[in-house]
Amino acid sequence: MIRTKILVIILGFFFLVAIAFAIYSFSITANYKQLRINEIRQTVAYESERVEKIIAEMERNAVDLALAGEQFYNAGNYADSIGALILVENFTAFRTSVGGGIWFEPYILNPKKQRVCFYAFFDPAINAVRIASEFENESYDYHTQIWYTQIASRLKGKYSTAWTKPYFEEIGTVSLMTTVGAGIYDKSGKLIGMSTVDWQIQSMVDRLSAIKPTENSFFTLYFPQDDHVISNAMQENSGADYMVFSHVMSNDWIFSVQIPAKEIFEEIEKRNKIFSVFVIISAIFMLGSVFYLLSKLVNQPLKKLTLGVAELGSGNFDKQIEIFSKNEIGMLAAAFNKMTVDLKTSIEQSARERTEKERINAELNVATQIQSGMLPCIFPAFPNRSEFDIYASMLSAKEVGGDFYDFFFIDEKTLCVVIADVSGKGIPAALFMVIAKTLIKNNAQLGKSPKEVFEIVNDLLCENNEAGMFVTAFMGYLDIPSGKFTFVNAGHNPPILRSNNHWSYLKANRSFVLAGMEGVFYKQSEIILLKGDELFLYTDGVTEAMNSVNALFGEARLLEVVKKHSNLPLREFTVSIKHEIDKFANGVLQADDIAMLALRLPH
Amino acid sequence: MVITKTQNENKLVLAISGRLDTITAPQFQEELFLAFNEARQVELDFANVLYISSAGLRVLLLGEKKAMEKNRSMNIINASESIKSIFEMTGFVKILKIV
Numbered sequence: 176m177i178r179t180k181i182l183v184i185i186l187g188f189f190f191l192v193a194i195a196f197a198i199y200s201f202s203i204t205a206n207y208k209q210l211r212i213n214e215i216r217q218t219v220a221y222e223s224e225r226v227e228k229i230i231a232e233m234e235r236n237a238v239d240l241a242l243a244g245e246q247f248y249n250a251g252n253y254a255d256s257i258g259a260l261i262l263v264e265n266f267t268a269f270r271t272s273v274g275g276g277i278w279f280e281p282y283i284l285n286p287k288k289q290r291v292c293f294y295a296f297f298d299p300a301i302n303a304v305r306i307a308s309e310f311e312n313e314s315y316d317y318h319t320q321i322w323y324t325q326i327a328s329r330l331k332g333k334y335s336t337a338w339t340k341p342y343f344e345e346i347g348t349v350s351l352m353t354t355v356g357a358g359i360y361d362k363s364g365k366l367i368g369m370s371t372v373d374w375q376i377q378s379m380v381d382r383l384s385a386i387k388p389t390e391n392s393f394f395t396l397y398f399p400q401d402d403h404v405i406s407n408a409m410q411e412n413s414g415a416d417y418m419v420f421s422h423v424m425s426n427d428w429i430f431s432v433q434i435p436a437k438e439i440f441e442e443i444e445k446r447n448k449i450f451s452v453f454v455i456i457s458a459i460f461m462l463g464s465v466f467y468l469l470s471k472l473v474n475q476p477l478k479k480l481t482l483g484v485a486e487l488g489s490g491n492f493d494k495q496i497e498i499f500s501k502n503e504i505g506m507l508a509a510a511f512n513k514m515t516v517d518l519k520t521s522i523e524q525s526a527r528e529r530t531e532k533e534r535i536n537a538e539l540n541v542a543t544q545i546q547s548g549m550l551p552c553i554f555p556a557f558p559n560r561s562e563f564d565i566y567a568s569m570l571s572a573k574e575v576g577g578d579f580y581d582f583f584f585i586d587e588k589t590l591c592v593v594i595a596d597v598s599g600k601g602i603p604a605a606l607f608m609v610i611a612k613t614l615i616k617n618n619a620q621l622g623k624s625p626k627e628v629f630e631i632v633n634d635l636l637c638e639n640n641e642a643g644m645f646v647t648a649f650m651g652y653l654d655i656p657s658g659k660f661t662f663v664n665a666g667h668n669p670p671i672l673r674s675n676n677h678w679s680y681l682k683a684n685r686s687f688v689l690a691g692m693e694g695v696f697y698k699q700s701e702i703i704l705l706k707g708d709e710l711f712l713y714t715d716g717v718t719e720a721m722n723s724v725n726a727l728f729g730e731a732r733l734l735e736v737v738k739k740h741s742n743l744p745l746r747e748f749t750v751s752i753k754h755e756i757d758k759f760a761n762g763v764l765q766a767d768d769i770a771m772l773a774l775r776l777p778h
Numbered sequence: 779m780v781i782t783k784t785q786n787e788n789k790l791v792l793a794i795s796g797r798l799d800t801i802t803a804p805q806f807q808e809e810l811f812l813a814f815n816e817a818r819q820v821e822l823d824f825a826n827v828l829y830i831s832s833a834g835l836r837v838l839l840l841g842e843k844k845a846m847e848k849n850r851s852m853n854i855i856n857a858s859e860s861i862k863s864i865f866e867m868t869g870f871v872k873i874l875k876i877v
Binding site for chain 1: 799800828829831832833835836837839840843860866867868869870872873
């Protein structure tokens with residue numbers, strides 16, 4: 176099937192396109208993935224840097240405050256108002272921090288006073304930094320607070336800083352906090368107090384929470400010293416694969432963003448999927464269209480044509496194929512339609528011709544019968560006349576011929592014999608023969624002499640003889656009592672005469688043919704026939720019979736065979752003459768009519 | 779049958795060779811009638827005519843009539859003895875100019 180082959184080719188084409196697309200898409204996807212990873216990395220790095228900067232500022236401030244505390248201690252005399260002023264100034268200038276303080280070890284600064292500290296914080300109520308004095312209360316006892324002990328235990332000497340684990344502050348700013356501290360040392364290096372700087376980390380956590388490259392990604396901020404984690408993970412994602420982007424801060428905090436592996440490239444994969452589906456759908460659509468078009472434009476018309484040809488083959492010549500497209504198949508269909516019409520016309524025509532031919536043949540058969548019926552053919556013709564014996568035969572070369580013979584009584588004692596040959600053959604000759612024969616007989620029976628008959632008939636035949644037909648004819652009247660034979664020869668073959676056992680051609684007084692020219696005079700002759708004498712009349716079909724080397728039978732040969740068979744009864748005699756002719760012709764077809772008439776006067 | 783035409787001064791010679799019978803007569807008639815349009819004097823060279831049938835005789839008769847009608851002359855030359863005997867038998871010798 177053509178359609179299947181074309182579809183396979185298109186399918187193959189699509190397959191190649193799909194491979195090309197896959198290769199292209201693979202490299203694009205890889206690039207895209209790299210870009211995506213870089214983008215997330217940059218975000219993480221940027222946010223980490225921000226946090227790092229704050230950490231550094233906080234630590235720096237803590238160290239500054241610790242140094243200020245050390246000055247206090249070294250000065251020996253101090254005023255609480257100055258300490259408070261330093262702190263308020265510090266946190267008014269350094270608003271990143273919500274507050275902080277300087278804390279001394281028990282009894283270090285004042286042997287009478289266990290707790291000496293200065294704490295300032297931003298009070299939103301007054302929109303300014305102020306001193307909080309309640310930390311010196313016995314009820315709070317900052318030396319035992321977890322942040323204090325934690326920082327103290329984590330400090331590693333002068334200028335070092337230490338961080339607490341995140342906690343919720345219930346006094347002052349109630350929020351998630353972390354605190355960085357730096358130690359205050361005396362000259363011997365002994366820890367005598369610490370500074371603290373508080374960092375309200377809620378806004379940082381919020382900001383980190385906003386880093387959501389994908390729907391289910393989450394961040395973690397890990398505090399290794401405390402094994403504590405802050406995260407915005409919405410749910411437990413156990414078992415899922417994550418891509419982790421992390422950053423270790425200078426204070427050992429670990430910030431990381433976790434992205435579910437299947438989500439990070441979701442978008443590109445979705446796009447790829449959509450594009451693949453698009454390609455597949457367009458391939459299916461295209462194949463469908465091609466299938467439909469091929470069916471409509473090629474398969475169905477071809478099927479129609481095939482069925483049409485089969486129907487034509489089974490004999491339906493009215494079959495017309497209804498394909499009106501202007502393409503090659505339409506042209507083929509049009510050619511087919513024209514062919515069937517032509518075939519039908521041609522078949523009908525040949526059928527008509529055949530019918531016509533059959534009709535003509537049938538009519539020719541009838542004509543042959545009519546013609547042969549016109550010639551006397553019942554023998555013996557005159558069974559009650561013993562004075563003479565007569566026999567005649569006619570063999571046409573075609574269905575109808577131009578030769579004829581005739582014999583009849585003009586009166587009781589006068590027998591008329593006629594033999595004639597119309598020029599040409601077939602229907603025209605036969606028609607002319609009928610006229611000639613009728614005219615001759617009618618005129619002879621009016622009692623005219625042979626000469627007069629021929630002159631009248633000649634003139635009559637010449638009238639309207641546009642076709643130039645003519646007749647050679649021989650006619651004789653036998654006066655039975657006397658044996659006088661009066662004859663006229665209008666250009667016909669000379670009869671053979673047996674007179675007194677002597678055979679010869681009767682060549683006397685030959686005249687021009689009948690119908691050749693008006694006003695011809697015909698010469699009439701007389702001979703006497705005795706008992707035992709014989710006349711043999713024939714047409715040129717006898718003497719001009721031809722053999723395979725175009726030799727003619729000829730007058731000499733005819734005379735010989737006539738002599739040879741003269742003993743036979745008349746019927747056998749004429750048959751034998753015909754046999755001799757056939758023997759001579761040796762298979763060559765009879766070309767001309769053969770008419771023979773024999774008249775014998777018995778002893 | 780083959781007919782060879784030769785223009786000889788004011789005379790047109792048709793040399794016929796072969797058989798003049800039912801089959802060839804129509805062609806002979808056509809050539810003969812055409813010749814009367816081309817020349818006043820038409821000569822039929824019968825030297826190579828092997829046989830003449832009644833159809834051939836008919837054309838000669840028509841030709842003679844045509845020649846008379848158009849004031850042309852038609853001569854038959856070089857006819858063989860067998861052809862001549864046919865002309866004699868049929869009485870055509872009296873009608874045609876046989877040289």
